[in-house]
Amino acid sequence: MYITIARVHENLFSGQAVSITAPGADGELTILSTHEPLVVPLTKGIITVRTAEHGEVYECEGGVLEVSNNQVTVLL
């Protein structure tokens, strides 16, 4: 699963990962590989990306998460 996390002026993360956990508007959600296509607004919280080797944590003030064709795009 390919994940991209971007802010307007910088790219925070882009690469392969196992899962991503994000604070969705209706509660926290975790996306695994081959998730169905989805668009969700995000609220304030913490985004955790787990790659095969390690985990990475990003702060989130709000944004949009999109899943399609096994690609996850997070716009903060």
Added chain:
Amino acid sequence: MSLRDIKTKIRSVDRTRKVTKAMETVSAVKMRKAQQRALSGRPYARAALSILERLSPSLVTLAHPLTTARPVRRAGLIVVTSDKGLCGVLNAAVLKESERVIATLGLELKNIDLYVFGRKAAEYFGRRGYTLKSKFENISDDVSPSDLERISRDVVRSFEAGEIDAVRVVYTNFKSTFEQEALSHTVLPFSLEQFRDIVAGIVPQKGAYAEARPNPAPRFYTVEPSESEVLGTLLPRLTTVFLYHMLLESKASEHSARMVAMKNASDKSRDLSKALTRVFNKTRQAVITREVSEIVGGIEAMAGN
């Protein structure tokens, strides 16, 4: 002109050339950096656009406050110029275009809220009695994310609250090192076509940075909790992308315009210094000839005695 005057003049022209030459080099470096930065905002813009396109092929079906046009009683205008001059017609072109936009809006001065980036625009509109809602210095080469956030949040909030009915921007579009043009766009009410144009502008048609990676839209899409809520989060972000891009373009244009202007100045001063040297040599020759003929005349006069 005496010999010494010419010499002083040549020296001063040479000194000017040193300065313009240095400014040219500095601008060339800054221009390259600005172009690089313009590319860094690209993935975000493209991702935002594709989400929006997949949500709805046309925004017509989506009734969101930010996409709804209404009669314009009060408008916001964002103008981007540079802080410093010495960059050719760059700022004059932007200010002229702003005047044109203001004229087409057909509103009174007090019904236009101006957001200005750069001291040149602030001075220009300040002198003409406009309300400057906020002004930012445009001096650093980096676009400050906090200024960007602030202005974007402010225009979106004012638009939603109905305080302003349209938001226009005037900035300089970077076409190439030798070609920049002052452009105006409508940011709000938001339209998909407008945004598509801008993203197309970010991605070059060909060359090292050109790429097209279409991600086919899935047949179904789960949208949680609702389309309007997703749009509510997405559209203000797109506005920010829009403004960010506009600032970067203006930066790149400013530096390349300055580079070209300084190159012209350096060339001109080289020509001038050459012409002056010629005048200097001619004058010196004349002086020598006169002195020699005076001496010869003197000797002859003495020999005659």
